[in-house]
Amino acid sequence: MSGLLAKDSETTPAQLAITNSSREQMQNYLGKWLPVQSYFINQQQTMKGFNTQQTRGQVNAGVNAAEGQALNKFNSASGGQVGSGRMMSGLTGLTNNAAMSTASGLTSADAAARRDYVKGLQTSLGLTQKTGNLALQGMKTAGTTQAQEAGLAAAQDAQSQQGAAQIIGLAAAL
Amino acid sequence: MSTLFNNSGTAKTFDPGRFFTHDAPEYDPQTTNLLNLSRSIWSQSMAQMYPIQDQLINYAENPKFINDQVQSAQRNVDQSFAGQGALQQRELSGLGVTPTADQAASMQKQTALSKGLSEAGAMNTARESAAQTQQGILRGF
Numbered sequence: 001m002s003g004l005l006a007k008d009s010e011t012t013p014a015q016l017a018i019t020n021s022s023r024e025q026m027q028n029y030l031g032k033w034l035p036v037q038s039y040f041i042n043q044q045q046t047m048k049g050f051n052t053q054q055t056r057g058q059v060n061a062g063v064n065a066a067e068g069q070a071l072n073k074f075n076s077a078s079g080g081q082v083g084s085g086r087m088m089s090g091l092t093g094l095t096n097n098a099a100m101s102t103a104s105g106l107t108s109a110d111a112a113a114r115r116d117y118v119k120g121l122q123t124s125l126g127l128t129q130k131t132g133n134l135a136l137q138g139m140k141t142a143g144t145t146q147a148q149e150a151g152l153a154a155a156q157d158a159q160s161q162q163g164a165a166q167i168i169g170l171a172a173a174l
Numbered sequence: 175m176s177t178l179f180n181n182s183g184t185a186k187t188f189d190p191g192r193f194f195t196h197d198a199p200e201y202d203p204q205t206t207n208l209l210n211l212s213r214s215i216w217s218q219s220m221a222q223m224y225p226i227q228d229q230l231i232n233y234a235e236n237p238k239f240i241n242d243q244v245q246s247a248q249r250n251v252d253q254s255f256a257g258q259g260a261l262q263q264r265e266l267s268g269l270g271v272t273p274t275a276d277q278a279a280s281m282q283k284q285t286a287l288s289k290g291l292s293e294a295g296a297m298n299t300a301r302e303s304a305a306q307t308q309q310g311i312l313r314g315f
Contacts, residue, residue, distance in 0.1 A: 083271045092281040096288035099258035103251040107296040111303035128223040132215040
């Protein structure tokens with residue numbers, strides 16, 4: 001294996017395993033996580049408005065359905081009292097209740113959609129930070145292992161040079 | 175020679191002349207990979223992470239955020255009551271009924287009371303949930 005400054009040097013099985021696993025971590029990040037992350041974040045941004053509108057639509061549909069049934073009952077029950085004060089008051093109460101339910105439902109829907117969106121932002125942020133750091137850490141670990149190898153090779157090199165110099169010095173002295 | 179070290183790649187063959195050239199340095203594959211990965215993470219951060227961070231910070235620190243949500247709740251109430259008012263008119267027209275002045279005044283009073291109650295409820299809900307969202311961003315949900 002060639003490292004930063006290395007000549008060939010031996011790598012222990014454990015070092016090799018760490019290096020390989022670190023490289024896999026980095027490859028995993030670039031090849032798999034990065035596209036998934038990007039997709040998740042893009043989806044979240046694109047769907048923001050849609051999700052809010054969908055939830056609001058569900059609120060409206062629910063209230064309208066309930067109100068429609070109530071109106072039918074009201075109409076059949078007030079057949080003989082059309083135009084009476086009681087009928088007017090009943091109709092006003094019915095529509096006011098529907099308006100209150102809608103307003104309350106829409107406000108809660110907005111709040112829930114916003115909370116979900118913010119939670120999604122936090123998840124996205126956590127993902128990008130965590131996986132990025134993991135990949136970088138993996139790459140650094142692989143680099144450290146190779147640098148250790150390089151250091152070992154350089155030390156062996158220096159040792160052999162020192163030995164040769166000593167022999168030459170000894171020969172010159174003789 | 176364009177590399178700091180020559181092809182044998184050891185400290186023994188270190189080339190001090192490299193320091194006096196303007197050639198771009200050539201790194202070993204490991205360092206090059208690390209550089210590329212760091213650049214990739216940086217560009218990823220610039221494109222996705224920092225805009226998300228900005229959005230979160232804006233949600234958490236924008237002093238207008240709560241008031242905006244309260245106003246939005248107010249709009250919800252206005253829209254809902256306007257819609258129901260129109261429906262009420264259609265219903266009355268369908269029945270061929272026109273309220274007398276007293277009846278109309280009574281209905282308006284009844285609606286105003288309901289609307290006031292609805293506004294208070296919706297605005298409180300909006301204020302509370304917006305504050306919870308801001309706190310949730312700062313301390314985690």
